Amino acid sequence: MNSSHTSLPRIAVLATGGTIAGEAGDAAKTSGYKAGVVGVDKLLGAVPSLAQVAQIQAEQVASIDSKDMAPALWATLCARVNALLAQDDIDGIVITHGTDTLEETAYLLHLTVKSEKPVVLTAAMRPATALSADGPLNLLNAVTVAASRASWKQGVLVAFNNQIHCARDVTKTSTYAVDAFRSPEGGALGWVQDGQVEFQRSVVRPHTLHSPFQMSAELPAVEIVVSYAGASRAAIDAFVAIGVKGLVIAGTGNGSLHSTLQQAVVDAVKQGVAVVRSSRVGAGHVMRNGAAPDDALGSLTAGALNPYKARVLLMLALSAGTAPADLQRVFDTY
Numbered sequence: 001m002n003s004s005h006t007s008l009p010r011i012a013v014l015a016t017g018g019t020i021a022g023e024a025g026d027a028a029k030t031s032g033y034k035a036g037v038v039g040v041d042k043l044l045g046a047v048p049s050l051a052q053v054a055q056i057q058a059e060q061v062a063s064i065d066s067k068d069m070a071p072a073l074w075a076t077l078c079a080r081v082n083a084l085l086a087q088d089d090i091d092g093i094v095i096t097h098g099t100d101t102l103e104e105t106a107y108l109l110h111l112t113v114k115s116e117k118p119v120v121l122t123a124a125m126r127p128a129t130a131l132s133a134d135g136p137l138n139l140l141n142a143v144t145v146a147a148s149r150a151s152w153k154q155g156v157l158v159a160f161n162n163q164i165h166c167a168r169d170v171t172k173t174s175t176y177a178v179d180a181f182r183s184p185e186g187g188a189l190g191w192v193q194d195g196q197v198e199f200q201r202s203v204v205r206p207h208t209l210h211s212p213f214q215m216s217a218e219l220p221a222v223e224i225v226v227s228y229a230g231a232s233r234a235a236i237d238a239f240v241a242i243g244v245k246g247l248v249i250a251g252t253g254n255g256s257l258h259s260t261l262q263q264a265v266v267d268a269v270k271q272g273v274a275v276v277r278s279s280r281v282g283a284g285h286v287m288r289n290g291a292a293p294d295d296a297l298g299s300l301t302a303g304a305l306n307p308y309k310a311r312v313l314l315m316l317a318l319s320a321g322t323a324p325a326d327l328q329r330v331f332d333t334y
């Protein structure tokens with residue numbers, strides 16, 4: 001789809017699938033549909049007013065339900081984003097994605113895209129065929145954000161339900177609501193409505209050009225373990241036995257670990273596994289030497305990163321060959 005408004009910003013839309021491209025046999029159906037089946041041209045065709053906002057070029061990078069997102073596709077997507085943003089005739093990128101793992105992809109790109117130009121992810125909670133589908137307006141708003149000069153140097157953004165979120169902060173908080181995305185600690189960066197974009201705060205931590213991390217097709221194996229009443233050490237021991245390089249623990253409260261997990265952590269660290277404490281709570285941050293003695297356990301803390309994002313950062317840091325003694329600084333910085 002090409003617009004004749006040659007002075008408009010040039011935005012590449014990269015489609016990966018998700019519910020925004022989902023199809024159900026019945027317009028009243030908002031679950032039990034098939035994600036990632038509607039092509040990018042049809043998605044763009046449903047929003048004719050995009051032509052007033054940007055000159056758009058579209059690519060179908062994948063057609064998946066984002067529950068199946070994997071490092072190989074991250075590598076393809078990241079390489080494509082970096083190649084497009086290096087072109088003088090591209091001013092920004094919109095990525096359509098499933099909501100399930102959107103926050104992981106967004107944070108990964110936040111740390112591995114090397115450009116000041118806007119990269120904006122969007123998605124939908126209702127399939128393209130649904131009554132009151134939210135995808136078309138989310139797509140228009142995402143392109144509006146990507147086309148805005150105010151979005152430069154803000155890292156990777158998520159435009160969803162009229163809000164603009166930082167990739168590091170945002171998380172999916174509902175299985176069905178159209179306002180599913182929140183940034184529990186900092187709140188949204190800003191908003192987009194009726195063609196207007198306003199940022200109310202900017203991103204403080206380093207990202208994109210100021211992040212040293214690169215995406216590579218093979219990331220070190222890092223798994224997630226949860227602590228809960230009656231937790232056993234079987235999962236940690238099994239992951240260590242298969243040779244994982246890192247473990248993220250989704251601890252209770254302030255990243256606290258069931259006492260049965262503490263010795264397992266010490267044993268894992270002795271085997272050279274990097275262990276990061278995060279929280280399963282969904283908001284707040286994990287304090288070093290707070291709810292568990294990190295100095296004694298040999299563990300690291302994730303701060304405000306949720307377990308899934310802590311895993312992304314740990315994979316990138318290990319992939320970059322970060323020394324064990326430097327890993328906590330990485331978590332405190334990015």
Ligand code: ASP
Nearest residue numbers: 018019065066098099100
């Ligand atoms: N399972 C879908 C996906 O993540 C959910 C969605 O997009 O809302 O692709």
